[in-house]
Amino acid sequence: xxxxxxxxxxxxxxxxxxxxxxxxxxxxxADRCSRIHHRPAFSQxxxxxxxxxHPIREAELKAAREGRGVDGAIVDExxxxxxxxxxxxDFFQELSKFGRLEALHVxxxxxxxxxxxxxxxxxxxxxxxxxxxxxxxxxxDGRRMEVEFSPVTDFREARCRDFxxxxxxxxxxxxxxxxxxxxLCLVRDMxxxxxxxxxxxxxxxxxxxxxxxxxxxxxxxxxxRRGRRxxxxxxGRRGGGGSRSRSRSRSxxxxxxxxxxxxxxVRYE
Ligand SMILES: [Zn+2]
Ligand SMILES: [Zn+2]
Numbered sequence: 001x002x003x004x005x006x007x008x009x010x011x012x013x014x015x016x017x018x019x020x021x022x023x024x025x026x027x028x029x030a031d032r033c034s035r036i037h038h039r040p041a042f043s044q045x046x047x048x049x050x051x052x053x054h055p056i057r058e059a060e061l062k063a064a065r066e067g068r069g070v071d072g073a074i075v076d077e078x079x080x081x082x083x084x085x086x087x088x089x090d091f092f093q094e095l096s097k098f099g100r101l102e103a104l105h106v107x108x109x110x111x112x113x114x115x116x117x118x119x120x121x122x123x124x125x126x127x128x129x130x131x132x133x134x135x136x137x138x139x140x141d142g143r144r145m146e147v148e149f150s151p152v153t154d155f156r157e158a159r160c161r162d163f164x165x166x167x168x169x170x171x172x173x174x175x176x177x178x179x180x181x182x183x184l185c186l187v188r189d190m191x192x193x194x195x196x197x198x199x200x201x202x203x204x205x206x207x208x209x210x211x212x213x214x215x216x217x218x219x220x221x222x223x224x225r226r227g228r229r230x231x232x233x234x235x236g237r238r239g240g241g242g243s244r245s246r247s248r249s250r251s252x253x254x255x256x257x258x259x260x261x262x263x264x265x266v267r268y269e
Contacts, residue, residue, distance in 0.1 A: 024158045024177060025150035028113045042125045043149040044102070046132050050116040051145055052087055052106050055080035056172065057115060088182055089190065090140075095120050096194035098134070099127025103155055105179045108163070110172030119150060119177075155179070 011019055018035035020027040025047050027033050059073035066072075084106070092104055103121040107114050122128040128149065136147035152158050160176035162168035168178065 020175060022151055024114075024175065025119065025152040026114045026117060028111060028175060030113055038151065040149045040151050042129065043151065043153065044123070044125050044128050045119055045121040045150040045152050046128050046135070047148050047150040047152075048091075048118040048120070048135060049146045049148070051118050051140055051143055052084075052116040053141065053143075054108070054110065054115050055083070056110060084180060085182070085186070088180075089186075091118060091120070092187075092190045093194070095122075095131055095135075096190075096197070098122065098131040099124055100198075101191075101194070105155060105159075105177065108172065108178040108180045109174060111175065114175075114177070119152060119155070121153060121155075 014035075016036055018027050018029075018033050018037050021033070021035075021037040025045075027037060031037075055075045056073070059075045060070050063070060063073040088104070088106060091106075092101065095101055095104065100123040101120060102123055103119065105119045107117040107119075109115060109117070120128075120131065122131065132147045132149065135145050138145050155177070158177045159179050160168050160170075160174050162170075163174065163176070163178040168174050172178070
């Protein structure tokens with residue numbers, strides 16, 4: 001029984017849990033849905049709701065303001081593309097401050113329950129939690145951001161494959177994610193930049209810690225200082241240059257970036 005329930009969880013067969021909320025993190029019935037939207041207490045993924053201003057919706061609103069009908073809405077495709085890429089960069093940079101992004105997806109959908117949604121998946125749940133705590137309630141482009149943990153961690157299940165192949169007949173009102181494409185080279189560049197930035201911050205943190213440590217030792221009297229010198233000397237002999245490898249990973253190399261703590265000052269304690 002338990003195994004059966006686990007297998008059908010979040011599928012059409014599951015009469016209790018909503019498959020759309022489970023897979024896509026958004027369901028058009030919202031709180032009126034007859035099935036359960038099980039909101040996770042933690043997740044690697046956060047959803048920033050309705051934060052991207054969809055050019056079609058914006059054009060419709062503008063047309064309405066100017067007394068023209070929806071049919072009078074005109075989208076400047078090229079301008080919209082530029083705005084989108086600037087938006088994407090803004091969010092990539094801002095969110096990367098909290099940790100390594102495994103995915104950043106902006107929805108092109110037009111349905112009210114999905115329009116402007118941004119999903120950000122981090123390498124670690126703690127990073128997602130930090131991002132949520134800081135971003136939720138902040139403003140972007142005049143909009144107060146509403147952020148929640150999302151059950152979506154596998155975007156292959158959430159995305160509309162037809163949209164990716166440019167054949168989705170449901171258009172903007174499709175209930176699967178229409179993920180706006182971003183040039184891979186742009187993403188790679190931003191990833192590299194974010195990685196550099198994190199490494200720089202980590203180095204500064206280590207340097208600060210070392211300085212504080214030195215200050216503590218100086219203030220702590222001669223015995224402690226001698227103890228530390230002895231430890232260092234022993235370490236140097238034993239490892240054939242433990243401190244050398246440390247300074248190497250500090251000066252360059254990408255390898256040190258993943259094992260935060262491992263190669264950093266933590267071992268100094
Ligand atoms: Zn639902
Ligand atoms: Zn679709």
